[in-house]
Amino acid sequence: xxxxxxxxxxxxxxxxxxxxxxxxxxxxxxxxxxxxxxxxxxxxxxxxxxxxxxxxxxxxxxxxxxxxxxxxxxxxxxxxxxxxxxxxxxxxxxxxxxxxxxxxxxxxxxxx
Amino acid sequence: xxxxxxxxxxxxxxxxxxxxxxxxxxxxxxxxxxxxxxxxxxxxxxxxxxxxxxxxxxxxxxxxxxxxxxxxxxxxxxxxxxxxxxxxxxxxxxxxxxxxxxxxxxxxxxxxxxxxxxxxxxxxxxxxxxxxxxxxxxxxxxxxx
Numbered sequence: 001x002x003x004x005x006x007x008x009x010x011x012x013x014x015x016x017x018x019x020x021x022x023x024x025x026x027x028x029x030x031x032x033x034x035x036x037x038x039x040x041x042x043x044x045x046x047x048x049x050x051x052x053x054x055x056x057x058x059x060x061x062x063x064x065x066x067x068x069x070x071x072x073x074x075x076x077x078x079x080x081x082x083x084x085x086x087x088x089x090x091x092x093x094x095x096x097x098x099x100x101x102x103x104x105x106x107x108x109x110x111x112x
Numbered sequence: 113x114x115x116x117x118x119x120x121x122x123x124x125x126x127x128x129x130x131x132x133x134x135x136x137x138x139x140x141x142x143x144x145x146x147x148x149x150x151x152x153x154x155x156x157x158x159x160x161x162x163x164x165x166x167x168x169x170x171x172x173x174x175x176x177x178x179x180x181x182x183x184x185x186x187x188x189x190x191x192x193x194x195x196x197x198x199x200x201x202x203x204x205x206x207x208x209x210x211x212x213x214x215x216x217x218x219x220x221x222x223x224x225x226x227x228x229x230x231x232x233x234x235x236x237x238x239x240x241x242x243x244x245x246x247x248x249x250x251x252x253x254x255x256x257x
Contacts, residue, residue, distance in 0.1 A: 022130055023126045023129065023130075023166075024126035024127050024129070024130050053133075053158075056159055056162070056224040056225045056228060057162060057222075060221035060222045060224075061221075064221050066216070066219075067221075071216065082151075083151045086151075090227065090231060091209060092209060093212060096219060
């Protein structure tokens with residue numbers, strides 16, 4: 001699967017170029033995230049603005065990606081559409097990740 | 113929308129499940145259901161179908177899922193049939209969320225599915241009928257979930 005990556009200030013912005021992060025793509029997503037974030041340590045912003053649907057397998061893959069980063073690296077989320085945001089809230093994963101409305105907001109609040 | 117109904121059947125694998133969910137959404141879109149309701153139906157059925165593939169058909173490695181949908185008196189009802197293994201204890205899981213207030217390495221990567229199914233549907237039953245699992249769900253059109 002395709003991950004778009006770019007450096008934005010001190011943050012590494014990773015954007016999955018897929019509409020769905022579901023059970024069919026969860027393993028590929030984890031592998032692609034591992035490759036895209038191998039350069040750590042640092043701050044990753046996972047930009048989900050292309051994603052319109054996520055299931056619990058996809059959610060688990062995002063949690064797994066964060067765990068793989070280890071403690072020297074931090075992963076924040078940005079650009080969640082309402083349905084994706086709902087899955088994070090329902091599972092209380094909104095208490096685990098910092099969630100920003102979009103990448104620009106996430107970047108300007110990097111120092112917080 | 114009144115009188116809307118749909119029958120689908122598909123193999124219990126990841127890609128076929130994705131296709132089934134997209135087919136359901138497309139049919140509901142054509143019938144002009146509220147986006148909020150379509151999202152809830154998709155969210156819940158994704159978890160239920162994944163669960164059938166990963167657990168009920170885990171041993172067989174494959175199997176068919178049939179689902180029938182109907183709109184009735186302001187509700188969408190769904191009946192899902194599979195011929196996989198029975199639910200452990202003959203009951204649906206309680207859907208308790210895993211603890212997220214834990215160190216990074218212990219964060220849960222699964223165990224969310226039944227919580228999503230239970231909180232986002234308005235009524236849910238399960239029965240074992242002549243070798244099949246029958247899960248019935250209802251979604252109310254304006255439940256505010």
